Amino acid sequence: MALPKYKDKDAGVVLAFNGQWVSWTHTAIAYTAFLSAIIVGCGLHYRKIVQNEWYGYPDEWFPSVSATIGDRYPERSFFMFFIAITSGPRFALVGLWYLLTARSGNVLPKAIALTGLIRTVTCGGWTYITSTDDHQWHDILMISYLVFTIPWTTGCIALSPPTNPRAIKYRKYLAGCFFGTLVPLIYFFIQHKVHRVAGAYTMYAFFEWALILFDVGFDAVTALDFDTFEVTVRDVKGASKGVNTSSMPTAVLEKEKERATAGVYSTAFNLSDGLDIAADVYHGFVFWSVLTSLGVVIWYFPLWHMGISGYEAFVMSTVAPVLLGIKPLRSLIVKNQRIAHLVASLAGLLAYQVKDPAHRLFTVGFGVWMGCLAWAATLHSDSVQPARLEARILAWTIGLLMSSIAKFAWHTNNPIWPIMHAENGGLNGTGLVLAVLAAFRFTRRSPLQSGGDVGVENKRGSALLAALGIGGLFFALHSLLSDTSTMILWVWDGYPIRGPVSNVHAWYTIAAMTAGLVIGVLRPSFVTTWTAYGVACVGAAVLTVYSQWFGYYGALTLAIYLMAVSIPLIANAAKKNVAVTFGFGFFLYNLLVLFHVWVVAYAFVPGGPLVREHTDWIMVTMMALIGAGVFDLVWQNASSSNTDRRRAVRRRPGNMGHRKYHLGALGLLNVFFLCASFLRFPTNDYKPYHGKDRLFTAGIWTIHFSLDNDMWSSEYRMRNLIKELEIDVIGLLESDLQRIIMGNRDTTQFLAEDLGMYVDYGPGPNKHTWGAALLSKFPILNSTHHLLPSPVGELAPAIHATLDVYGSLVDVFVFHSGQEEDPEDRRLQTEYLSKLMGSSPRPSVLLSYLVTRPLEGNYKTYVSDVSGMHDVDLTDWDRWCEYILYKGLRRTGYARVSRSTITDTELQVAKFVVPDAQAEVEAAWDATAEVRDRRVQEHVVPEGWRFPALFRGEGVRGHRYHVFNEPRYYNY
Structure with a gap:
């Protein structure tokens, strides 16, 4: 059939209406759906739909969207x-938008149309699968809807026809309101869900409804564009062909759209360029993954030797760039970058296949050596072209961001580390394949120079000052930003929660790092001023000195600055003698890494007492070194003439097209992080194993920094044993892993979330201890952290927590005593802790590492009238370190479970019944030793009080009841 001619408007037309009615129909019906639901809901079930899991009317007085539409x-x-009626106009709206914006050879309209279709389907998902039907799928589809809203919104702004400036303006305003509303929305949701603040859910509901209004309103703006259509569909004004009927110049409108979308959609998407950037970023991720794994595999050896082992020398693997000072070798590496990068990736990621710990360390050390050498050579080679150099630096720094995000998604373990494998959640094989492909893609371009000296103009300033800056910068990035929870744990000080939480607020760190990178690219001249440096120094001081939210604000300030200043500092170092800037720079970085450990391990290293507990000195040194690098940049700028600066501007290439891909990579990584954050959001489903019996099982375990005897990360194995023993409250010792040498990890996050437990990390990494943590199935109402007297030896950490156990207040103490070589320290610590326990009038349990023999020495102070505590089993003669003491509770059972190869210390557990009536409480306090220690046979004990039979005899996986060969039971 022949199509009617364009001018014959009525030919073949049965029904015709203006395209804007699609928009108005969609808007009216969508708003009607939500408004009718809230009007009817408030009229019929007001008090029921404002009720949430914690509060009801009058504390909460406005219903959420979910409660209104689903309950x-x-x-x-x-x-x-x-x-349901809205779906028709909605699909039509997406289709008309595609027809309006489609251009031959332009992929973006197709991508945005696909995004709109997926967004519409997910909208149907979360509206028809309500939170009452299936809370998990409702949330997954809701989050998916929000995720796809990001490209839909920015894409619609980018594709807005230049014929309608009013539509562009409204879209920018509504999009800004929509995304701006997400910040208070998340804040009040956290206040409700985590902190249980009365009225917070009402505030959350207001912002949730605002999102609906802004979201539908954004799509309603299409009415201003669709008046150019009439349905059959025919374009009656020519806007879909790019004809500009507006008085405002098209170039001005395009510039406004580019500014609104940060230039991400400013030019056509090129698949090859996109793959280049993806490969570059992943290759940067591989570098940081291998570098951050080196400390963990080194730490294994002094850990088992209980002192310097000699393997610590591998920390110097990073100084490989010093070899680039040899001109023939520099030329060889620069000309063979692909081999160097490929070898670095293969060695670092294949190390997990090496079973022997020493050989695995050698392999990782070689990977770090080659990685540092290859990256320094690449940066040196590309330093003559600013755009390419910037792309390399962004790959390196965004790779760090990706590493931090991957660690968050895997509960602070990197899935491609050599301490990971399939059995504990590793993705080493997948990571290796991608790394090889990325290395080939990363090195597909020829080097820009052969390895000779860089041009004379790039030698201004001092290579030594640049090296100082690199040393301080890399230490700061590694020690503070390689894991999102590190700085949060610096400011953590116990319950009630008064600051950020690792699995809820970690995105703030990622957002700060992202903002810093954007500032460093777009405004490098700002971050290299003394004003910016001074603000960063204040942030570092606030982080070091203060806790809770104020301390974290300092951390975020420092994070922004570190990521921003990394761009000009690394660029400056690449243009000088890289043997000095990176070789000597990494040497200084290594000294800071050792300093970073010495402040805690002072009792085991030569000269350690000189730097004992001086994290403040580390921060001052770090910022001073960065300041030296900034001084070099300021000096160069001051010494350059105006003519030189003009020439530099003229020589700078105008094509910075890589930036839009890097910004896109940053956006995608942030979306991935938010999805991981949603999956890790606490469920508050904390149920004890034997609630009907008012019984809780308590345990103490020295976890040896979560590395097992074969150098594998041990969280999964620990989780399995804790779950199978049905432990409700457990103290973990040697649990602070938030240092470079330990991988900046936090085992308690995985255990708490997987087992459904509250967690108190204990004294943070800036408190200079080996760590003490508490996990509990019962709410932790209050906790205080103590550093016990230690005039000579290592610091002794303690946690004093009050739990709500079946409605009764029970105190739990977790404590790690000082080492055997310092008897005076241990005596002072014994007196301190005994008085602390004695000061509690509540039923109490001590989960501890005491370094004393039963019935001898300091034991008699721990178990005394001063503390009021009783030994869990007076006849257990084989103990030396771990002890469980108690008072005011009915102790019903005690067992010791072998560790297998998880750590070097067994797991001790005890069962207690919380007295219900006042008479039972008094009986528990007043029971004589004879009554208290009366042993009974297992069959006498109620079944709910018994230990699992799984570990009898040979047990499972190397875990069994040992010493007694069976649990002991007591009754009185």
């Missing part, structure tokens, strides 16, 4: 009826 009949039916 009650008939408001749920009203909503579903109208939202």
